[in-house]
Amino acid sequence: MKLLTHNMLTSKCVKGVNVGYPLTINASDVRVADVDFNPDFISRLIPKIDWPVLYNAAESLGHVEDLPKETPVNYENNEEFLKKAHRALLEVEVVHGELVCPESGRKFPINNGIPNMLLNEDEV
Amino acid sequence: MNDMWKRYVLWFAQEHIEFRVSEIESLLSLFSIKMKYQEKPKDLEPYWIVEFLSEDDAKLLTNRSVSLRTCLELWGYENSLPALHQTLQSNTGILAQYFKPSKSFKVEVETFGNHFTQKEKVEKIETFSYLPVEGPVDLKNPDITLQYIEYYGTRANNPPQLPYKVFFGRWVADGLRQLIKKLSLKTRKFIGNTSMDPQLSLLMANQAKIWTGDLVLDPFVGSGSLLVAAAEFGAYVFGSDIDYLMLHGRTKPSRIKQQKRADDESIRANMKQYNLEHKYVDVLVNDFAMVFWKDAFEFDAIVTDPPYGIREATERVGTEKTNYVVSEEHLATHVPAKIEYGIPSIYADLLNFSAKHLKIGGRLVCWFPVFREDYSEQCLPIHPCLKLMANSEQVLSKVTSRRLLTYEKERHPTLDEQNIEHISIQDFREKYFVVREETRKERRLREAATRKENWEKYKKCG
Structure with missing residues (x-):
């Protein structure tokens, strides 16, 4: 699971949960893989991203490196920044671990990079 | 000029x-x-x-x-x-x-x-x-x-x-006729029983107007054929499916000569095969009836082939039992029970989801199964925020066909429009098993009778 995906996921479907965002990550295996850099794509993606959530997620995985706490002004032309964002969004991956609902504590396992968001029949 | x-x-x-x-x-x-x-x-x-x-x-x-x-x-x-x-x-x-x-x-x-x-x-x-x-x-x-x-x-x-x-x-x-060959299912690493052929997958991606850098989702992703086509045109792709074993490449192999699936079969492996791995974002195991995406997340296009309940099951998580609770000791390894996810509900959910999670101008391209004799444009799923742009038929048998529907999102839904129910859609699956010449049960009974006859003949001779 990439941090781009984590940025978009909630647990609002769990019974009794209102917001369910952001999900906490407990990772036992994290991998960083090279992904082709596309500055236009990243620049168009930034407005969709909840930046503090991305920053905290990267920090919790020990991969914050020199990611800024806030998006700089005029980031569209700031290639250095876009590269850092690219790395955090698409290159850092949780291979094994779990996502935890911040309200109910419900855990969603991640195996081989694939989060399992299925609820049990008594939770729907 | x-x-x-x-x-x-x-x-x-x-x-x-x-x-x-x-x-x-x-x-x-x-x-x-x-x-x-x-x-x-x-x-x-x-x-x-x-x-x-x-x-x-x-x-x-x-x-x-x-x-x-x-x-x-x-x-x-x-x-x-x-x-x-x-x-x-x-x-x-x-x-x-x-x-x-x-x-x-x-x-x-x-x-x-x-x-x-x-x-x-x-x-x-x-x-x-x-x-x-x-x-x-x-x-x-x-x-x-x-x-x-x-x-x-x-x-x-x-x-x-x-x-x-x-x-x-x-x-x-x-x-792009050459590309059809390059993406052939015959040479693809990971396929399922209902993998979409490359020509139709590419057609769907074109009808979805997929462009470089788009975010594209297939919510019934299966073995990911539609994502291969979308990524081929430059999209970054997401998929989800209720089938855990499929996403982990552990279902029974679909090739007749293959005894066992290889360890590394997955949607991601397909992307790698076509040098598209950098376009792969993620797939998740997810019940489409339960939306996990945050409200503000918008996709540029949604391409999908929902299950019709014929060659693959239409399922969602649930139980017929009342007050059922999974006990603490079983929680870690429990596989959730599934109930029928009727075709009308699948399409109602798909249209509501698309009305909410597509950008304005973004397209939903999906297949819809119909009985040819019952078909009229009135029986197609509709949503006030989605305009039907194209509707073409692929004939499957004498009585059935599937239609490729292309919708474009024109505006955001109002509060009242966020959960519209389309109960008027006929349940393809229900009718499919009724109108077949012989039901499964009849066939089993007939085969059992033949076996019994043969056994008695054999005993007489013996």
Whole structure:
């Protein structure tokens, strides 16, 4: 699971949960893989991203490196920044671990990079 | 403005003819290309005579089309070869601009609906000897390729003596027919029982107007065929599916000769096979009835083939039991029970989801199964925020077909429109198992009776 995906996921479907965002990550295996850099794509993606959530997620995985706490002004032309964002969004991956609902504590396992968001029949 | 329209012929492959118009219209809209029909296309004929404002437009369209084989700048289009010669001869002055001593060329002959030997084809080429060619012939890498096409109609078994139409033109571009081969399911690492064939997957991606850098979702992703096509056109792809074993590549193998799936079979492995791994974002195990995406997340396109409950199950998490609770000790390894996820609910959820999670102008492209005798446009799923842009049929059997539906999101839903129920849709699956000549139960009983008979015969003989 990439941090781009984590940025978009909630647990609002769990019974009794209102917001369910952001999900906490407990990772036992994290991998960083090279992904082709596309500055236009990243620049168009930034407005969709909840930046503090991305920053905290990267920090919790020990991969914050020199990611800024806030998006700089005029980031569209700031290639250095876009590269850092690219790395955090698409290159850092949780291979094994779990996502935890911040309200109910419900855990969603991640195996081989694939989060399992299925609820049990008594939770729907 | 002095717009210069030029005449071209678009030559299509004779496959999935129903999808031509919707594909070309989607691509014209994607590239904002203007195209005029010089004559109304006829249903079965593989060519359209059209006009473009520039050759770049013709190239852009053709290079992205799956239905198109080739596009020529049309120099002559007549009912007979003598008439074609006359047209070309009267235009040699204009055509001379294409022929310079430095420019190599070649001439190709295509005969549609009839067969000729290479010798006969060469003889045909020689009748054009009056063309003002000056450069050398180069069969491998010519600067200019000319094509002569004879069209003998679509009844290949009984072609007429002379062609109905003859065409002569300069080659401009080829369509994506090669890509269909490259993405063939036969050579793909990971496939499932219902993997979509590459041609239809690419058509869907075109109808979804997928462009470089788009975010695309398939919420019933299966083995990810539609994502391969979307990524091929530059999209970053997400998928979800309720089937844990499928996403982890641990279902029974779909190839008859394969005993066991390889350890590394997955959607991601397919992306890697086609050098598209950098376009793969994630897949998740997810019940589509339970939305986990945050409200504000918008996709540029959604392409999907939901389950019809025939070859793969229509399921969601749930139970018939009341007050059922999973006990603490079983929680870690519990596999959730599933209940029927009816086709009307699947499509209601899909349209509501798309109305919410597509960007404005973004498209949903999905298949919808129908009984041909019951079909009318009224039975298609609708949503007030989604406009139906295209609707083409692929026949599956005498009684059933599936329709490829393309919707475009026109506006955001109001509060009342966020959860619209489409209870009027007929449940394809329910009827499918009713109208079959013999139900499963009947077949089992009949087979059991035969077995018993054979056993008794065997005992008598023994």
